[in-house]
Amino acid sequence: MKSIVIIPAYNEEKSIVKTVQDICEHAPEFDYVVVNDCSTDHTLSVCREHHLHVLNLPINLGIGGAVQTGFLYAYKKGYDFAIQFDGDGQHDAKYLHKMRDYMIEHDVDMLISSRFLEKEGFQSTGMRRFGIRYFSILIKLLTGQKITDPTSGMRMINRDILAMYSESYPKDYPEPESVVTIINCKKKVMEYPVIMRKRMEGTSSISPLKSVYYMIKVTLAILFEMLRKYGT
Amino acid sequence: MSLYLRILLIVMSLAAAVYAVHQIRKSQMKIENAIYWFMFILIVVVLSIFPELAMILARILGIESPVNLIYLAMIFLLLVKVFSQSIKISQMEYKIGILAQETAIMKMKTEEKDPKDSERDKNRNSDSKE
Numbered sequence: 374m375k376s377i378v379i380i381p382a383y384n385e386e387k388s389i390v391k392t393v394q395d396i397c398e399h400a401p402e403f404d405y406v407v408v409n410d411c412s413t414d415h416t417l418s419v420c421r422e423h424h425l426h427v428l429n430l431p432i433n434l435g436i437g438g439a440v441q442t443g444f445l446y447a448y449k450k451g452y453d454f455a456i457q458f459d460g461d462g463q464h465d466a467k468y469l470h471k472m473r474d475y476m477i478e479h480d481v482d483m484l485i486s487s488r489f490l491e492k493e494g495f496q497s498t499g500m501r502r503f504g505i506r507y508f509s510i511l512i513k514l515l516t517g518q519k520i521t522d523p524t525s526g527m528r529m530i531n532r533d534i535l536a537m538y539s540e541s542y543p544k545d546y547p548e549p550e551s552v553v554t555i556i557n558c559k560k561k562v563m564e565y566p567v568i569m570r571k572r573m574e575g576t577s578s579i580s581p582l583k584s585v586y587y588m589i590k591v592t593l594a595i596l597f598e599m600l601r602k603y604g605t
Numbered sequence: 606m607s608l609y610l611r612i613l614l615i616v617m618s619l620a621a622a623v624y625a626v627h628q629i630r631k632s633q634m635k636i637e638n639a640i641y642w643f644m645f646i647l648i649v650v651v652l653s654i655f656p657e658l659a660m661i662l663a664r665i666l667g668i669e670s671p672v673n674l675i676y677l678a679m680i681f682l683l684l685v686k687v688f689s690q691s692i693k694i695s696q697m698e699y700k701i702g703i704l705a706q707e708t709a710i711m712k713m714k715t716e717e718k719d720p721k722d723s724e725r726d727k728n729r730n731s732d733s734k735e
Contacts, residue, residue, distance in 0.1 A: 431707045432700045544635070593636050597629055 374453040376473055378405040379443030381436055382460035386415040389460050390423050396458070400469040406446060407460065410439040437547040441538060448532070448539045456529040461572045463495070464527045468567050472529050475565055482560035484529045485552070486567040487522035494568030500581065504588055508549045511592065515599050516556045521564060523549040534560065543594060546587050550594045557602040610672065614653040618646045645682060649675075 378396050382389050389407060396405050406426045409417050411433040420427045428442055440457055447455040454473055458464050468486060476484045488496060489505075496502065501524075508523040525548065530538065534555060543550045556562055625642050628634040652659050652675055659671035668674050 431703050541632070545637075590637060590640070593640075597626075597636065600626075601630060 374473075374477070375451060376403045376454040376456070376469075377443075377447045377450070377452045378403050378456050378458045378466075378469065379440060379447065380405060380407045380458050380460045381410060381439040381443065382407050382412065382416055383410040383433070383436075383439070384412045384414045384416060385460040386412070386419045388462045389416055389419060389425070392458070392460050392462055392464075393423075393425050395462075395466040396469070399466040403456075403469055404452075405458075406443060408439045408443045410434060410436070435545045437542055437544040440547065441542040444535055444538045444542065448535045452535070453532050454529060455535050457526055459526045463569050463572055465568065465570065468527070468565070472565050475563075476529055476531065479563065480561065481563045482531050483534050483552070483555050483562045485520065485522060485525050485562065485564045486527040486569075487520075487525060487564040488567065488569050489521040490564055490566035493566075495571045500584060504584060507588065508591070508595075511595060512549065512553060512556075515595065516553060518556050518562065520552055520562070523552055527567065527569075546591050549591050550598060553595050553598045557598060611653040611656060615650055618649045618653070622646050641686060645679075648682075649679070 378400070380389070380392060380396075385392075393405060393407065396403060404426075406428055407420055408428045409420065409430060411430050417427065417429060428446060430439060430442060434442070443457070444455060454476065456469065456472065458466075464486075472484050472486065475481065488494060497505065505522065505524055509520055512523055513519050528548075537555070537558070538551065552562065622643065625634070625639050625646075629636060629639055656671060659674050663669075663671040663674040666674065668677070
């Protein structure tokens with residue numbers, strides 16, 4: 374089963390090499406591709422220097438567009454599994470095998486890694502945790518399914534989901550909305566407990582003011598998804 | 606403000622809101638772009654239901670009739686929106702330029718390997734000259 378790790382990267386010059394090394398070391402049979410979202414720092418030249426596989430976007434598309442580029446590439450190349458993986462060092466490559474085995478064994482369509490299933494490791498900051506709980510409750514209310522970490526950036530999908538996402542994927546703050554889409558299609562979505570690290574270098578792309586906008590926009594987007602399901 | 610005007614504004618605002626929702630569902634419009642219009646509609650509806658707000662504000666600003674205040678506010682909001690769209694269009698033209706250039710360079714690379722690709726370009730180029 375061909376598997377690929379999709380690493381969206383925007384200004385991750387300091388951590389991108391270590392991230393790829395982590396993957397090559399702990400999951401050598403996984404292919405990978407870095408999607409450089411038109412970084413303004415030296416991310417691209419660092420990647421070229423170390424001969425990393427890079428999809429270099431000529432314009433900045435944001436996290437949704439960058440990840441979707443990876444999905445489109447994975448689908449065209451015939452991959453069976455694709456996993457999204459952060460380029461900032463928060464994710465641990467040792468889970469890649471375990472997640473894929475779990476997916477195959479339990480016939481899961483989408484496996485989301487969750488920091489909050491066993492509550493170990495870096496549990497994110499207060500404001501983020503509040504946002505995460507909010508979406509967790511919202512999703513439970515609207516779809517009936519409990520997702521403890523709806524904003525998690527390490528998610529593994531199978532080819533069916535890959536086809537869907539290649540065609541349509543939210544452009545910004547895509548994680549909660551895209552989960553709702555998949556749940557509404559009656560696909561099997563499960564979570565896998567992981568420990569995540571604190572961000573290695575650089576800063577997160579979401580500021581406090583943006584967080585408020587994020588919550589409003591994603592709430593609206595999820596409500597629209599539900600409208601789509603009940604077809605008005 | 607006459608009752609008829611208020612009802613008309615509310616009805617048209619709701620119709621606009623329904624249309625906006627429909628466009629979002631057809632994926633013809635992104636939610637972030639629609640938020641402005643939803644706020645706009647909300648303001649019009651609130652002012653139509655509570656025209657006293659418009660009357661108080663009109664008095665403070667020295668405007669004769671509250672209706673004029675609403676028109677002024679709407680024109681101002683539209684100007685802001687149109688201006689920000691000019692900025693957005695400029696950004697989009699810039700991005701399209703980049704994509705066009707990258708495409709041209711990439712096509713040259715693939716045409717060097719497979720000359721049949723340039724056939725489609727010849728037909729397209731001669732059509733667009735009309």
